[in-house]
Structure formats: C-alpha cells, structure tokens
Amino acid sequence: MSKVVLITGASSGIGKAIAHYLADKEYTVYGTSRNPKTALDGKVRMISLDVTDQVSITNAVHTILKEQNQIDYVINNAGMGITGPLEETPDHEVRRVFETNYFGALEVIKAVLPTMRKQRSGMIINVTSIAGYMGLPYRGIYSATKGALGITTEAYRMELKEFNVKMTTVAPGDFATNIAAGRYHAPILDDSPYKENYGNTLRLMDEHVEAGMDTKVMATVIHRIMRSKNPKVHYRVGFFMQKFSIALKRILPDTWYEKLLLNHYKL
Template structure:
C-alpha cells in the first residue's frame, strides 16, 4: 500500500523538491501552500493550507482523509525568513514569523496526532535550520524560531514514544531556493547605527543562498529518514563547514565561537 504524505510549503524550493522526489517513488503526496497551483503532471496533489489558520489546517487534513483515509507522514516545511537588527525589527513582523515557523508547525502536529495515534503509526519530520543551532547576527529571530522547533521536537519524541509515532528534525544549511526573495527584510535605515554592518551582512547572506546546494540533496535525505525504522533526533544537511560549525559550538568556549562568527560576517 502506498504511503500518504502531507508536505507544507510545497509550492517551491525544498518543499517542492521533496514532494516530486517522493511522488516519483510511489508515495501519495499532498503538497500544500496558501494559494496552490495544480500540478499539470498530476504527480503531486496540491491543496490549500495556511499554517497560521487552524481552520485551514483542519480542512486540508479532512481533504486527505476523505481521499486516502490515513496520513503516514507529515513534513513540516512551510516557513519564512526574516532579517534585520533586533532593535529595529517591528514587533508585528517578529510575531508573524513565529506564527509561521513555530506555532504553525505545532498546530499541524496537533491536528495529525489523533490520526496517527489511531493508526498506531506515523512519522513527523520538522524542517528546521542549521541557523537554529546558534544566534546569528541580523538573523536572530529566524534562528530563534528554528531553534524553538528543534527543542520542542526533542520533547515531543519522548511523549509520543508509547504511541509508535516518530518525530525528528532535518536542518538544512544554504540551499539554492527563492527564500531570499520571500524573506522579510527590515529596511536599511539611513540614520541607523546598524546601517553599514546590516547592509554588508544582508549581501553576504544572499550570496550564500545563491551559491547554495541543490534541493534534490534535501529530498534524498528526507526520503532516507522516512525509510528509517529508528530515525535520529536531529539530521543536518549542508556544506561541511556549516555542519562542522555546530560541532565547534559544542567544543569551543562561547566567546571563542562568537569571535568566529564575528570574523565570518566581517563584524
């Protein structure tokens, strides 16, 4: 029997790559976005879902259950970026990103858990970020949302163990996607004390995305996780130095690691 997969944020980038990779391998894939466009090839079923709206989540899940009567995998991929000096980032934008990157995935999880519990099986993969392992300058809010989702996943795994429901995270580094175009950028203000450093850091971040890895690599890793009987707590996908930076953070004194980041961002 083909397994049923729900992927949030599947209209572009990593989510789209995962959706098509799985569909080509026989999975029944439901991709979602706030305003989905139907796939011409019919390989991926695109349905509307806004992770910040409980009613939208419920409706999407009911659509899948009506069609398939089960949900085997959920990949919480929907998210948005945000950059800016912490002092100057508007509160409403901070809250909006937390609603999308943190509270949204939690609402999706709450909606699917009763289904998976009744099945006595299921797997939830939360897409976090290597940025979620550290506080990065001018990306502090984004790092916080992804870090919070990773920590919550650790707790959820233990609470769900008795129900045979598995949960894990996969943290990408820089991938060649359109995330930079969809980010909220706090404006570079002429009278801002952060103008020079923020402007330079923003340019560096965009260059990293443009030179990022192929999204197919993420798709392959996610597929491998799905086929694992005992998935690890966390997976990281990125260039060697991006993954090694997490190891360094554990090993080095905090101020030494901070100095490495300052040098990297030329601050």
C-alpha cells in the first residue's frame, strides 16, 4: 500500500515542493493550508488545516483517516516569519508567531500520535531553521520559535521510542521562497533608535532569501530521511557557511561568535 503523508503549509514554497516531489514518488500526499484553492493540486490532495485552530487540525486528521485509515508521515512545515527590534515588536505578533511555529506544530503532533501508536509506526519531521540554532539580530522571535521546536523534538524522540514512532528536525537555511512576503515586519519607525540598523539588516535578509537554494533540495533531503530506518536527531540543509556556522557556535567562545554575527550583519 502507498504510504500516507500529511504536510502542513503545502500551498507554496518548501511545503509545496516537498508535496509534489513525494507525490511523484508514489506516496499518497495530503497537503494542507488555511484556504486551499483546489481540492486537488496535481497528484496532491489539498485539504484545509489551520495549525492555530484545534478543530481545524482534528477535522483534517479525521478526513485523512476516513479516506486512508492510516497516517505514516507528518511533515510539520507550516510557519511564518517575523522581523523587528525585540523592544518594538508588538506582543500580539510575538504570540501569533509562537502559535503558528511552535504550538501549532505541537497540536498537529498530538492529533496524529494516537494513530501512529496504534500502528506501531510513523515518522514526524519538524521543519525548523538554521536560525533556530542562534539568536539573530532583528529575528530573535523567529529564532526562539524554531529553537523551541528543535529542543522539544529532542525530548519527544525519547518519549516515543517505545512506540516505534520516529521524530526528527530538518533545519533549512536560505531558500528561494516567498517567505519574505508573508513575514510580519515590525515597521521601521522614523523616531526609532534601531531605524538604521534594522533597515539595513532587513534588506540583507531579503537579499539572502532571493539568492537562496532551490526548494527541490529540501524535498530530496526530506525523502531521504523518510527512507531512513534510524533518522538522526537533527538535519541541516543549506549553504556550507550556514551549516558551518552551527559548528562554530559549538566551539567558539560566545563573545567571539557574537562578533562574527555582528560583522556579518554589519552592526
């Protein structure tokens, strides 16, 4: 039987690339978004799912189980970006991105685990970010949401071991997607003490996304992980220096690493 895959945030970018890649590999793929335009997107079955709405999550999982009677893989990809000086970022926007990037992923996990435990099999892949390994200037909240999901995954893996349910993270670096368009940007205020540095950093971030890797690279890595009997705790996908930056953080004194980031962002 074809393995059944649930992918959140599959209407664009990395999620869409993964969905179509896996459908071409003969998986039964359910892609989700808050407002899917069509029920079928090629070979991908698109259904409605809002990760911040418990009822929406429950209904989506119920739909899949009613049609397939199994869920073999879940790829928690839905997320949103956020930028801004920490001092000036509105509290409600901070909570909104945590609800999407962190709590939303946890709710999807809880919705599928009873089925996976019953099956005595399943794999959950949480898409985090290389930004989640470090506190980045003017992206501190985004880094925090992805870092939290990575740490939670480490704990979940050990709790799920006895049920033969696998869990891992995949941390992408910069990819050529429309994430910048959907990101919440705290406004650059004329009277802000952060005006110049924030504006320059924001432009630099957008340039990195525009020059990012092809989303198909993420799709191929995800597929390779799915085929692994014993997935690693964490995977990173990006340009060499992006992945190397994580290794540097482990070995350099904190203040040295901080200086590297300050130089990189010209701060």
